[in-house]
Amino acid sequence: MIMEYKVADVLIPEKEIAKRVHEIGEKIGKDYAGKDLVVVGILKGAVVFMSDLVRAIPETVNVSLDFMAVSSYGDSTKTSGIVRIVKDLDSSVKDKNVLIVEDIVDTGLTLSYLVKLMHERQPGTIRVCALLDKEERRKVSVHVEYKGFSIPDKFVVGYGLDYAGRWRNLPSVHIVEVLEQ
Numbered sequence: 816m817i818m819e820y821k822v823a824d825v826l827i828p829e830k831e832i833a834k835r836v837h838e839i840g841e842k843i844g845k846d847y848a849g850k851d852l853v854v855v856g857i858l859k860g861a862v863v864f865m866s867d868l869v870r871a872i873p874e875t876v877n878v879s880l881d882f883m884a885v886s887s888y889g890d891s892t893k894t895s896g897i898v899r900i901v902k903d904l905d906s907s908v909k910d911k912n913v914l915i916v917e918d919i920v921d922t923g924l925t926l927s928y929l930v931k932l933m934h935e936r937q938p939g940t941i942r943v944c945a946l947l948d949k950e951e952r953r954k955v956s957v958h959v960e961y962k963g964f965s966i967p968d969k970f971v972v973g974y975g976l977d978y979a980g981r982w983r984n985l986p987s988v989h990i991v992e993v994l995e996q
């Protein structure tokens with residue numbers, strides 16, 4: 816059977832995302848006012864969200880940016896939760912306030928691994944921000960302090976999220992439809 820995929824309905828329109836991102840930015844602004852904050856984006860999915868989010872954080876927070884890239888070990892359909900660091904942080908986060916920014920939390924395995932790894936680097940504080948959350952799919956619990964939207968168990972693309980590397984550039988979040996032929 817040949818499987819084809821197409822981008823279907825808009826799940827979260829561009830304008831709704833922008834509104835929510837601003838709300839989260841302001842909340843972060845209140846929580847970290849007068850403090851330093853290292854915003855750590857998880858490549859590549861989080862870059863679109865992160866670039867909008869950091870511009871929504873007021874200047875009362877002393878923001879710096881860093882990035883990590885991870886890839887799952889082995890069979891990607893059976894997430895082991897063990898991720899390989901493809902790109903590590905540029906700077907030490909020891910005693911710093913760290914905010915990990917992810918595109919989506921699915922099983923929670925990737926994030927829980929990343930949080931554990933980050934703890935070993937002894938930051939002052941660690942919090943997690945994710946644009947999307949598929950709560951139904953959770954296998955391990957992860958505390959997401961700043962969450963954009965809870966979504967149903969559907970595969971989504973756009974606003975940084977991809978299917979096989981595609982569709983990250985769409986301004987809205989869309990559901991991917993599987994066409995069986």
Ligand code: IMP
Pocket residue numbers: 860894917918919920921922923924925926969970971972976977978
């Ligand atoms: P987890 O370890 O199962 O929570 O997987 C999280 C990762 O899976 C995210 O960082 C995404 O890269 C990917 N992912 C999960 N669901 C989707 C989706 O609906 N669209 C695009 N990527 C997804």
Ligand code: MG
Pocket residue numbers: 858859860861918
């Ligand atoms: Mg990702």
